Amino acid sequence: MNQKETVTKKMAELLKAGNVMLNDFCPDCKVPLFKLKDGKIICPSCNRTVIYVKYGEEEIAKHYQTIDITMNSVIKKITELTYSIIDEIDEEKLKLKISLINDLLDAYDKLLKIKKHHSEA
DSSP states (O other): OOHHHHHHHHHHHHHHTTOEEEEEEOTTTOOEEEEOTTSOEEETTTTEEOOOOOTTOHHHHHHHHHHHHHHHHHHHHHHHHHHHHTTOOOHHHHHHHHHHHHHHHHHHHHHHHHHHHHHHO
16 A cells, blocks of 8 residues: 555544544645544644644744654653663663663653643643
């Protein structure tokens, strides 16, 4: 199945699940956007969330995007470290990796609080 067929199938699945196809298109790939039941707007082709920004609020949107990218990076690093401790036999390396995981979890929690605070503002 080629990419166009895959995207078309995903769009059909989104519609069948009760989501709404919008009249707006992804600014990158020009595929119709979908509003999910939870209110999130996504592009079924790029697999990313799209945020509507009022004129003059572009900087705010960039901050949200930066927070999301950072949160995803932190989760990826936590996952990598978690897998790396499975077979770790060196006690000092194990302690260091666990400490790093805890620091990353703290960072993620802080980012989550910042994101929540900004969404309530």
